[in-house]
Amino acid sequence: MEGRYFYTKIREDIWQIEEDDGVCCTLIKGRDMAVLVDTGYGRRNLRAFVEKEVSTPYLVINSHGHPDHIGGNHWFDTVYALKEEGDVIRHFEGQEKQDYQLKEIGTGEEISLGNMRVRVVPLPGHTKGSIGLLVREEKLLIAGDALNQGLWLFNYGSLSMRELLETLRKTVQLDFDTYLCGHSNREYPKEGIYAHIHNIENLKLDACTKGNTIGFETYCSSYRNNNSHGSGSSHEANWEISDIVFTIDKLKYE
Ligand SMILES: [Zn+2]
Secondary structure, three states: OOOOOEEEEEEOOEEEEEOHHHOEEEEEEOOOOEEEEOOOOOOOOHHHHHHHHOOOOEEEEOOOOOHHHHOOHHHOOEEEEEHHHHHHHHHHHOOOOOOOEEEEEOOOOEEEOOOOEEEEEEOOOOOOOOEEEEEHHHOEEEOOOOOOOEEEEOOOOOOOHHHHHHHHHHHOOOOOOEEEOOOOOOEEEOHHHHHHHHHHHOOOHHHOEEEEEOOEEEEEEEEEOOOOOOOOOOHHHOOOEEEEEEOHHHHOOO
16 A cells, blocks of 8 residues: 555654554654654555655664554665664564564664764663654654653553663653654653653552453553643643553562
């Protein structure tokens, strides 16, 4: 199926591309080089879309190894991910034969796109090898699922609540103003990360909502800061929303 992808221009040359079911990939079109972050479920020919829109060489990078972020890897020849995440990618690819090359990229590496620099930053938690791509000139962090308002901390390869908290505390110290998530075409201000930190620091298991999420027995800890933008009545103004969905084993600290 040829790609009919929809996209939202976050910046003139940074596009949030939407596939089905609200899954987003991000395309950063630099002057001399482009980067595609994630490949969605891959039901459509993402490569055809990228090559129609991009006239430079480009790299494909997985933010992490979940099936809705790596499903289109097979359209490409080479895909990059953090070494730690290779195992997660293989786990979710299962038995299907993949004929692309998975290569390693390291945190701290910086990719020059000519007019922009993109730095690979570690965001372990959602999965052990989750990464973000920090577009330095734009002060924009492309975060995959690592900072989602509804943040999942369960399933193969995910880390503990304590490790997630460490990551969040380090992430707010990075030099950026806004971030993008893998299931939204909106740009979030950094305050959203403080909501997650507040949520975890004050987490009480008996205040969590129990549920079942894709077959896992989960708990959800929620936090809303309704006082932060008090002037208007619009819910849109409130970015300080945190729902962390986890399995009980994530609270076992040694
Ligand atoms: Zn994910």
